[in-house]
Amino acid sequence: NLVSDASTFDQGGEQGGGMPIVPDLISYNTVLHCLAMANSSSSRNKNSSYYSDQAEELLKEMILQSNDNMQYWERYGVDLRPRIETYNTVLNVHAKSRTTMGARRAESLLRSLLNTTNDSHVHTRYSNEPTETSSNEAIASKDVGIQPDDISFNTVMDAWIRNREISSREAAEKAEAIFNLFEEQQEQQEHQRLQFNQEQIYVEQQQSTDKGFSTDETNGDVTTSNNKMRSSLPQNEFYHNAKPTTSTYNALLSAHARANNPQRCESLLQRMRNLYIGGNVDVRPNLISFGIVLDAWAKNTGRGSYNEGNRANSGAKGSARRAESVLRDLLSTKDLENVMDSGGNTGAANGILVCYNSVINA
Secondary structure, three states: OHHHHHHHHHHHHHHOOOOOOOOOHHHHHHHHHHHHHHHHHOOOOOOHHHHHHHHHHHHHHHHHHHHHOHHHHHHHOOOOOOOHHHHHHHHHHHHOOOOHHHHHHHHHHHHHHHHHHHHOOOOOOOOOOOOOOOOHHHHHHOOOOOOOOHHHHHHHHHHHHOOOOOOHHHHHHHHHHHHHHHHHHHHHHHHHHHHHHHHHHHHHHHHHHHOOOOOOOOOOHHHHHHHHHOOOOOOEOOEOOOOOOHHHHHHHHHHHHHOOOHHHHHHHHHHHHHHHHOOOHHHOOOHHHHHHHHHHHHOOOOOOEOOOOOHHHEHHHHHHHHHHHHHHHHHOHHHHHHHHHOOOHHHHHHHHHHHHHHHHHO
Protein backbone atom coordinates (compact mmCIF):
# COMPACT_ATOMS: atom_id res chain seq x y z
CA ASN A 1 0.00 0.00 0.00
CA LEU A 2 1.80 3.12 -1.22
CA VAL A 3 -0.25 5.50 0.92
CA SER A 4 0.35 3.65 4.20
CA ASP A 5 4.03 3.14 3.35
CA ALA A 6 4.37 6.85 2.71
CA SER A 7 2.74 7.82 6.02
CA THR A 8 6.00 7.31 7.90
CA PHE A 9 7.76 9.70 5.54
CA ASP A 10 4.90 12.14 5.97
CA GLN A 11 5.11 12.08 9.75
CA GLY A 12 8.83 12.53 9.68
CA GLY A 13 8.51 15.43 7.28
CA GLU A 14 5.93 17.24 9.38
CA GLN A 15 7.79 16.66 12.64
CA GLY A 16 10.95 18.04 11.14
CA GLY A 17 9.17 20.95 9.55
CA GLY A 18 9.95 19.70 6.07
CA MET A 19 7.89 18.79 3.03
CA PRO A 20 5.76 15.63 3.48
CA ILE A 21 6.54 12.83 1.04
CA VAL A 22 3.44 11.23 -0.43
CA PRO A 23 2.87 9.14 -3.57
CA ASP A 24 1.28 10.93 -6.51
CA LEU A 25 -0.11 9.84 -9.87
CA ILE A 26 3.37 9.34 -11.31
CA SER A 27 4.33 7.12 -8.37
CA TYR A 28 1.42 4.77 -8.97
CA ASN A 29 1.83 4.72 -12.75
CA THR A 30 5.52 3.89 -12.37
CA VAL A 31 4.81 0.94 -10.08
CA LEU A 32 2.10 -0.29 -12.45
CA HIS A 33 4.55 -0.09 -15.34
CA CYS A 34 7.03 -2.17 -13.34
CA LEU A 35 4.34 -4.78 -12.75
CA ALA A 36 3.70 -4.96 -16.50
CA MET A 37 7.40 -5.46 -17.20
CA ALA A 38 7.63 -8.11 -14.48
CA ASN A 39 4.59 -9.91 -15.87
CA SER A 40 6.18 -9.95 -19.31
CA SER A 41 9.34 -11.61 -18.05
CA SER A 42 7.44 -14.15 -15.93
CA SER A 43 4.78 -15.11 -18.48
CA ARG A 44 6.07 -18.70 -18.64
CA ASN A 45 5.43 -19.37 -14.95
CA LYS A 46 2.45 -19.04 -12.62
CA ASN A 47 3.16 -15.52 -11.36
CA SER A 48 1.10 -13.72 -14.00
CA SER A 49 -2.09 -13.72 -11.92
CA TYR A 50 -0.14 -12.30 -8.99
CA TYR A 51 0.96 -9.25 -10.99
CA SER A 52 -2.55 -8.74 -12.34
CA ASP A 53 -3.95 -8.90 -8.81
CA GLN A 54 -1.38 -6.38 -7.59
CA ALA A 55 -2.17 -4.00 -10.44
CA GLU A 56 -5.90 -4.05 -9.73
CA GLU A 57 -5.28 -3.54 -6.02
CA LEU A 58 -3.19 -0.45 -6.75
CA LEU A 59 -5.91 0.89 -9.04
CA LYS A 60 -8.52 0.36 -6.31
CA GLU A 61 -6.26 2.09 -3.83
CA MET A 62 -5.93 5.14 -6.08
CA ILE A 63 -9.68 5.39 -6.60
CA LEU A 64 -10.49 4.98 -2.92
CA GLN A 65 -7.95 7.60 -1.91
CA SER A 66 -9.20 10.08 -4.50
CA ASN A 67 -12.94 9.52 -3.92
CA ASP A 68 -13.37 8.49 -0.31
CA ASN A 69 -10.64 10.45 1.39
CA MET A 70 -10.81 14.12 0.42
CA GLN A 71 -8.34 14.87 3.17
CA TYR A 72 -5.64 13.44 0.94
CA TRP A 73 -6.22 16.24 -1.54
CA GLU A 74 -6.86 18.90 1.09
CA ARG A 75 -3.82 17.90 3.12
CA TYR A 76 -1.28 17.19 0.39
CA GLY A 77 -2.66 18.86 -2.72
CA VAL A 78 -2.16 15.61 -4.67
CA ASP A 79 -4.78 14.48 -7.17
CA LEU A 80 -4.81 10.67 -7.31
CA ARG A 81 -7.71 10.30 -9.74
CA PRO A 82 -6.58 7.69 -12.28
CA ARG A 83 -6.31 8.93 -15.85
CA ILE A 84 -6.72 6.75 -18.89
CA GLU A 85 -2.92 6.22 -18.90
CA THR A 86 -3.31 4.48 -15.54
CA TYR A 87 -6.06 2.18 -16.83
CA ASN A 88 -4.04 1.45 -19.96
CA THR A 89 -1.08 0.38 -17.84
CA VAL A 90 -3.31 -1.99 -15.86
CA LEU A 91 -4.64 -3.36 -19.15
CA ASN A 92 -1.03 -3.87 -20.23
CA VAL A 93 -0.25 -5.79 -17.04
CA HIS A 94 -3.04 -8.23 -17.93
CA ALA A 95 -2.03 -8.41 -21.58
CA LYS A 96 1.63 -9.14 -20.83
CA SER A 97 0.68 -12.46 -19.26
CA ARG A 98 -0.18 -13.83 -22.73
CA THR A 99 -2.76 -16.08 -21.07
CA THR A 100 -6.50 -16.50 -21.55
CA MET A 101 -7.19 -15.31 -18.02
CA GLY A 102 -5.09 -12.19 -18.58
CA ALA A 103 -6.91 -11.41 -21.83
CA ARG A 104 -10.28 -11.93 -20.15
CA ARG A 105 -9.36 -9.62 -17.29
CA ALA A 106 -8.19 -6.96 -19.75
CA GLU A 107 -11.40 -7.23 -21.78
CA SER A 108 -13.50 -7.17 -18.62
CA LEU A 109 -11.88 -3.95 -17.44
CA LEU A 110 -12.31 -2.36 -20.86
CA ARG A 111 -15.99 -3.29 -20.99
CA SER A 112 -16.47 -1.96 -17.47
CA LEU A 113 -15.00 1.38 -18.54
CA LEU A 114 -17.34 1.44 -21.52
CA ASN A 115 -20.35 0.67 -19.31
CA THR A 116 -19.61 3.47 -16.85
CA THR A 117 -18.64 5.89 -19.62
CA ASN A 118 -21.83 5.40 -21.57
CA ASP A 119 -23.96 5.39 -18.42
CA SER A 120 -22.78 8.96 -17.84
CA HIS A 121 -23.87 10.10 -21.31
CA VAL A 122 -26.81 9.14 -23.50
CA HIS A 123 -27.69 5.60 -22.46
CA THR A 124 -26.14 2.36 -21.29
CA ARG A 125 -24.64 0.10 -23.94
CA TYR A 126 -23.12 -3.32 -23.90
CA SER A 127 -25.21 -4.16 -20.82
CA ASN A 128 -25.94 -7.58 -22.28
CA GLU A 129 -22.32 -8.33 -23.18
CA PRO A 130 -20.79 -11.21 -21.22
CA THR A 131 -17.99 -10.17 -18.89
CA GLU A 132 -15.59 -12.09 -16.70
CA THR A 133 -16.76 -12.15 -13.10
CA SER A 134 -14.30 -9.94 -11.26
CA SER A 135 -13.97 -6.74 -9.28
CA ASN A 136 -13.63 -4.63 -12.42
CA GLU A 137 -17.17 -3.25 -12.19
CA ALA A 138 -16.37 -1.97 -8.72
CA ILE A 139 -13.15 -0.45 -10.00
CA ALA A 140 -14.72 1.35 -12.94
CA SER A 141 -17.89 2.41 -11.13
CA LYS A 142 -15.83 4.60 -8.84
CA ASP A 143 -14.55 6.62 -11.79
CA VAL A 144 -17.47 7.35 -14.12
CA GLY A 145 -16.43 9.43 -17.10
CA ILE A 146 -13.02 7.96 -17.91
CA GLN A 147 -13.12 7.15 -21.61
CA PRO A 148 -10.97 4.46 -23.24
CA ASP A 149 -8.68 5.66 -26.04
CA ASP A 150 -7.13 3.85 -28.99
CA ILE A 151 -4.35 2.47 -26.78
CA SER A 152 -6.96 0.86 -24.53
CA PHE A 153 -8.57 -1.05 -27.39
CA ASN A 154 -5.26 -1.88 -29.06
CA THR A 155 -3.92 -3.30 -25.79
CA VAL A 156 -6.91 -5.62 -25.31
CA MET A 157 -6.70 -6.72 -28.94
CA ASP A 158 -3.03 -7.49 -28.41
CA ALA A 159 -3.87 -9.46 -25.27
CA TRP A 160 -5.95 -11.86 -27.37
CA ILE A 161 -3.63 -11.91 -30.38
CA ARG A 162 -0.58 -12.84 -28.30
CA ASN A 163 -2.44 -15.35 -26.14
CA ARG A 164 -0.43 -18.60 -26.11
CA GLU A 165 -3.29 -20.74 -24.86
CA ILE A 166 -5.74 -20.47 -27.78
CA SER A 167 -5.62 -21.15 -31.51
CA SER A 168 -4.70 -18.44 -34.02
CA ARG A 169 -8.22 -18.59 -35.41
CA GLU A 170 -9.84 -18.01 -32.03
CA ALA A 171 -7.37 -15.21 -31.28
CA ALA A 172 -8.32 -13.49 -34.54
CA GLU A 173 -12.03 -13.83 -33.74
CA LYS A 174 -11.53 -12.38 -30.26
CA ALA A 175 -9.45 -9.50 -31.64
CA GLU A 176 -12.10 -8.71 -34.25
CA ALA A 177 -14.77 -8.66 -31.54
CA ILE A 178 -12.78 -5.97 -29.70
CA PHE A 179 -12.27 -4.12 -32.98
CA ASN A 180 -16.04 -4.13 -33.56
CA LEU A 181 -16.53 -2.86 -30.02
CA PHE A 182 -14.09 -0.05 -30.82
CA GLU A 183 -16.09 0.97 -33.88
CA GLU A 184 -19.33 0.91 -31.90
CA GLN A 185 -17.75 3.19 -29.32
CA GLN A 186 -16.62 5.54 -32.08
CA GLU A 187 -20.19 5.73 -33.38
CA GLN A 188 -21.42 6.42 -29.86
CA GLN A 189 -18.93 9.26 -29.48
CA GLU A 190 -19.98 10.71 -32.81
CA HIS A 191 -23.59 10.65 -31.63
CA GLN A 192 -22.55 12.44 -28.43
CA ARG A 193 -20.62 15.01 -30.45
CA LEU A 194 -23.61 15.78 -32.65
CA GLN A 195 -25.87 16.02 -29.61
CA PHE A 196 -23.43 18.37 -27.89
CA ASN A 197 -23.21 20.57 -30.98
CA GLN A 198 -26.98 20.82 -31.26
CA GLU A 199 -27.28 21.77 -27.59
CA GLN A 200 -24.58 24.42 -27.89
CA ILE A 201 -26.09 25.86 -31.07
CA TYR A 202 -29.44 26.12 -29.30
CA VAL A 203 -27.86 27.85 -26.27
CA GLU A 204 -26.06 30.42 -28.40
CA GLN A 205 -29.14 31.12 -30.46
CA GLN A 206 -31.15 31.64 -27.27
CA GLN A 207 -28.46 33.95 -25.91
CA SER A 208 -28.45 36.01 -29.10
CA THR A 209 -32.27 36.22 -29.02
CA ASP A 210 -32.22 37.33 -25.37
CA LYS A 211 -29.82 40.12 -26.32
CA GLY A 212 -32.18 41.29 -29.04
CA PHE A 213 -30.02 40.20 -31.98
CA SER A 214 -30.85 38.00 -34.89
CA THR A 215 -28.39 35.85 -36.76
CA ASP A 216 -28.41 38.31 -39.68
CA GLU A 217 -27.87 41.33 -37.44
CA THR A 218 -24.74 39.81 -35.92
CA ASN A 219 -23.16 39.57 -39.38
CA GLY A 220 -22.83 35.83 -39.14
CA ASP A 221 -21.06 35.82 -35.74
CA VAL A 222 -23.43 33.19 -34.37
CA THR A 223 -22.93 31.02 -37.45
CA THR A 224 -19.16 31.35 -37.17
CA SER A 225 -19.27 30.38 -33.52
CA ASN A 226 -21.51 27.41 -34.29
CA ASN A 227 -19.14 26.18 -36.97
CA LYS A 228 -16.32 26.22 -34.44
CA MET A 229 -18.40 24.20 -31.99
CA ARG A 230 -19.16 21.58 -34.60
CA SER A 231 -15.50 20.51 -34.65
CA SER A 232 -15.54 18.31 -31.55
CA LEU A 233 -16.64 17.83 -28.00
CA PRO A 234 -14.68 19.75 -25.34
CA GLN A 235 -11.34 18.06 -24.73
CA ASN A 236 -9.96 17.37 -21.27
CA GLU A 237 -7.79 14.83 -19.50
CA PHE A 238 -10.72 12.41 -19.07
CA TYR A 239 -12.26 12.66 -22.55
CA HIS A 240 -10.67 11.01 -25.57
CA ASN A 241 -11.93 11.05 -29.13
CA ALA A 242 -10.92 7.41 -29.66
CA LYS A 243 -11.05 5.88 -33.12
CA PRO A 244 -9.22 3.05 -34.90
CA THR A 245 -5.88 3.96 -36.44
CA THR A 246 -3.49 2.32 -38.88
CA SER A 247 -1.88 0.50 -35.93
CA THR A 248 -5.28 -0.91 -34.92
CA TYR A 249 -5.94 -2.23 -38.41
CA ASN A 250 -2.41 -3.63 -38.73
CA ALA A 251 -2.84 -5.58 -35.49
CA LEU A 252 -6.07 -7.09 -36.79
CA LEU A 253 -4.45 -7.82 -40.16
CA SER A 254 -1.65 -9.65 -38.37
CA ALA A 255 -4.14 -11.71 -36.34
CA HIS A 256 -6.00 -12.89 -39.45
CA ALA A 257 -2.72 -13.55 -41.26
CA ARG A 258 -1.65 -15.87 -38.44
CA ALA A 259 -5.04 -17.57 -38.68
CA ASN A 260 -4.37 -18.23 -42.38
CA ASN A 261 -7.24 -16.01 -43.52
CA PRO A 262 -5.81 -13.86 -46.35
CA GLN A 263 -9.27 -13.14 -47.73
CA ARG A 264 -10.20 -11.27 -44.55
CA CYS A 265 -6.80 -9.53 -44.59
CA GLU A 266 -7.35 -8.24 -48.09
CA SER A 267 -10.89 -7.06 -47.33
CA LEU A 268 -9.59 -5.12 -44.30
CA LEU A 269 -6.83 -3.58 -46.41
CA GLN A 270 -9.39 -2.49 -49.01
CA ARG A 271 -11.49 -1.01 -46.25
CA MET A 272 -8.50 1.00 -45.01
CA ARG A 273 -7.88 2.31 -48.51
CA ASN A 274 -11.52 3.32 -48.95
CA LEU A 275 -11.59 5.11 -45.59
CA TYR A 276 -8.37 6.92 -46.41
CA ILE A 277 -9.62 7.98 -49.84
CA GLY A 278 -12.75 9.21 -48.07
CA GLY A 279 -10.66 11.52 -45.91
CA ASN A 280 -9.79 9.44 -42.83
CA VAL A 281 -6.03 10.00 -42.68
CA ASP A 282 -5.76 8.08 -39.40
CA VAL A 283 -6.14 4.73 -41.19
CA ARG A 284 -3.81 5.31 -44.14
CA PRO A 285 -2.37 1.93 -45.16
CA ASN A 286 1.41 1.74 -44.89
CA LEU A 287 4.03 -0.73 -46.03
CA ILE A 288 3.36 -2.88 -42.98
CA SER A 289 -0.31 -3.15 -43.98
CA PHE A 290 0.48 -4.27 -47.51
CA GLY A 291 3.30 -6.51 -46.31
CA ILE A 292 1.04 -8.42 -43.93
CA VAL A 293 -1.54 -9.07 -46.65
CA LEU A 294 1.09 -10.14 -49.18
CA ASP A 295 2.69 -12.49 -46.67
CA ALA A 296 -0.72 -13.93 -45.80
CA TRP A 297 -1.37 -14.82 -49.44
CA ALA A 298 2.18 -16.12 -49.91
CA LYS A 299 1.76 -18.56 -47.01
CA ASN A 300 -1.69 -19.64 -48.18
CA THR A 301 -0.41 -22.01 -50.86
CA GLY A 302 -2.61 -25.05 -51.43
CA ARG A 303 -5.94 -23.62 -50.27
CA GLY A 304 -8.38 -20.86 -51.03
CA SER A 305 -9.21 -18.97 -54.21
CA TYR A 306 -10.31 -15.57 -55.38
CA ASN A 307 -12.55 -16.77 -58.20
CA GLU A 308 -14.42 -19.97 -57.46
CA GLY A 309 -15.61 -20.25 -61.07
CA ASN A 310 -12.09 -20.46 -62.45
CA ARG A 311 -10.00 -23.50 -61.54
CA ALA A 312 -6.84 -21.71 -62.65
CA ASN A 313 -7.35 -19.17 -59.88
CA SER A 314 -7.81 -21.71 -57.06
CA GLY A 315 -5.28 -23.18 -54.65
CA ALA A 316 -1.64 -22.11 -54.82
CA LYS A 317 -2.08 -20.36 -58.17
CA GLY A 318 -5.01 -18.37 -56.81
CA SER A 319 -2.98 -17.27 -53.79
CA ALA A 320 -0.04 -16.24 -55.96
CA ARG A 321 -2.29 -14.25 -58.27
CA ARG A 322 -3.94 -12.51 -55.32
CA ALA A 323 -0.53 -11.60 -53.93
CA GLU A 324 0.51 -10.20 -57.30
CA SER A 325 -2.74 -8.22 -57.53
CA VAL A 326 -2.16 -6.67 -54.10
CA LEU A 327 1.41 -5.77 -55.09
CA ARG A 328 0.12 -4.06 -58.25
CA ASP A 329 -2.26 -2.05 -56.09
CA LEU A 330 0.65 -1.05 -53.89
CA LEU A 331 2.73 0.02 -56.86
CA SER A 332 -0.02 2.20 -58.28
CA THR A 333 1.28 5.75 -58.32
CA LYS A 334 -1.02 7.23 -55.73
CA ASP A 335 -0.76 4.39 -53.23
CA LEU A 336 3.01 4.08 -53.50
CA GLU A 337 3.45 7.79 -53.04
CA ASN A 338 1.30 7.84 -49.88
CA VAL A 339 2.76 4.67 -48.42
CA MET A 340 6.37 5.79 -48.93
CA ASP A 341 5.54 9.14 -47.39
CA SER A 342 4.75 7.34 -44.10
CA GLY A 343 8.00 5.41 -43.79
CA GLY A 344 10.94 7.42 -45.06
CA ASN A 345 13.02 6.60 -48.13
CA THR A 346 15.24 3.89 -46.59
CA GLY A 347 12.42 2.15 -44.74
CA ALA A 348 10.15 2.35 -47.78
CA ALA A 349 12.77 0.85 -50.09
CA ASN A 350 13.40 -2.07 -47.74
CA GLY A 351 9.68 -2.54 -47.21
CA ILE A 352 8.95 -2.71 -50.94
CA LEU A 353 11.78 -5.24 -51.34
CA VAL A 354 10.14 -7.43 -48.68
CA CYS A 355 6.80 -7.10 -50.52
CA TYR A 356 8.40 -8.22 -53.79
CA ASN A 357 9.97 -11.20 -52.00
CA SER A 358 6.59 -12.22 -50.59
CA VAL A 359 5.07 -12.29 -54.07
CA ILE A 360 8.05 -14.26 -55.42
CA ASN A 361 7.69 -16.78 -52.58
CA ALA A 362 3.99 -17.16 -53.36
